[in-house]
Amino acid sequence: MTLEVADLQVHYRTLKGDVRALDGVSFSLADGEIVGLAGESGCGKTTLGKSLIRLDGRMRHVGGTAVLDGDELPIGDDKAMNARRWKEVSIIPQYSMSALNPTRKIGKMIAELLRARGKSYREFKDELVRRLELVGLTEKVLDNYPIELSGGMKQRVVMVLSTLLDPSLLIADEVTSALDVTNQRAVAETLVRFRDMGFVKSMIVVTHDLSLVYQIADTIMVMYAGRIVEKAPAETIIKSPKHPYTRALIGALPEVGLEYGDERLQSIPGKPPHLLNPPTGCRFRARCPLASEECEAEPPTVTVEAGHEVSCWKAN
């Protein structure tokens, strides 16, 4: 068991009060597992990813634990987390295009970063070059400034840099969002390759693109309003989703090979609830076609079959 998250609660402090971006999230991640984390904007996916590596200034760890390789991550303690970052937990951020210092040569920046973490650049140089070549770059990029690379190249440099110390857990946060479709495909395949080659043990791929994550993930978790509503093997989520929200999400995807003609793709009516004051009971019920009275109570988490968990009254 690589990662075990239990009842994680992370709030954003705002002037109006705490926004409960993560409100009791529990899941576990096995060695070598790639889990896709999907959901609408504002459902807490990125917050979950960030919580496991670095809370930003407005985020506050309210409760719950995350245990990585048998060792609890000190989520709320920025200083104590530092020792774990990059070596054990690492991230490929949303903003790979601007993640590198624009006024430093890439090689020099990596060297300085390694040295600041008490590592020797010379020791890692060969491995670094090998991995750069693996993603189709040459040693020459180390001598370039970030501005001299294309967006896709920068993304690949960041992917190599983030995984250089072979972390246990890698969070890939919307890594494909800024790329064109061919590059998306390449990046997704690279992530799988990194896992297969043992550069990372397990991976959380945060995305709103279900069709992409379906191709690479072993498991998919669907988040809604700060909670995980359904978790199942990727195949199951797509083929036989149980939660009405998951169904709606999948219903909104176009399918290759189908003619839609005048038919419109289904969108999900309404908006996700505001998390400053989340509704009680099932949070999806305002938009749910199946909602009934019992949904006003907190839905149970039902295990439909091994590895398939749904938080819904109507799951059975």
Place this chain on the structure above:
Amino acid sequence: MGRYFRRKLLIYGLTFVIAVSINFAVPRLMPGDPVARMLTRNSVANVESSEAMRGYFNELFGLDVPLWQQYFNYWGALFRGDLGVSVFAFPSPVATVVADALPYTLALLLPSILLSWFVGNALGAMAARNKLLDNGALPIGYVLTAVPYMWLAILLAWVGGIILGWFPVAGGYSFALTPAFTWTFIVDLVHHWFLPFLSLFVVALGGWAIGMRNLVIYELESDYSNYLQALGAPNRLVRRYAFRNAVLPQITGLALQLGVVVGGALVTEVVFAYPGLGSLLLNAISSQDFFLLQGILLFIVIGVLVFNFLADVVYVLVDPRTRLGLEGGQS
């Protein structure tokens, strides 16, 4: 890069020619006649001798030829290093008058600008990550920047010179002394120099600190800072990067400031009766001294151009992004 600098040099050269031409034209477009002024000063009542003197002065100043010829003569003299004769300090040549005032201005402005830049940047960078300093010291910076400079200078002169009596309030050195390379004179020079220096230093300090604070905060919030921190980079490294990138616009600001150095700090020099280029400029204008005015403006033009060029060079050296743009690199 060579092509870039050649082009820059060409632009600067062109600017120089235009500036010098304007410099030639402006005093001549001013109302008033410097020769008439000289004549009144010498109170020549006799019409005949007055005419003779007018002719003499016109020839001396080269005003007896048509304007276009004056213009070319002006350029020719310029290349011989001849800036003409001052009307105000007749018969000293302009070059000497300017050269006498220049050291005072440079000694006053260079240290105050450079020091306030260094101290202000350091203060601003510290304030960017220290709440106490940010809330305590920066408001003072805002006040200092907002205060009218004249008022502050007079206040300093009043407190330091009159109330405390620690410093003299006027002059570049004591009138009892003659300039010489002796300890007494140097100490006296520094003594007179301190208050005007302090006033300039203090006023510029706040502006640099505020600018730097905002720039550093911006850099610390930027994506690359966040990414470094997510990879567990110690604060030291993140701050070093942020500082280095934040200082880039400040370099441009410094170059612009240094460019006007030779113009002198007019108000400072007036308030403290300091014998620099600023007070000289004022005198030149009030006595319609074409040639002195031209000479001083020429120095200002050269100063601005040289320092701007230096800024261009430094910027290209420290910021790879500008370099790429010049080489036609793609983003």
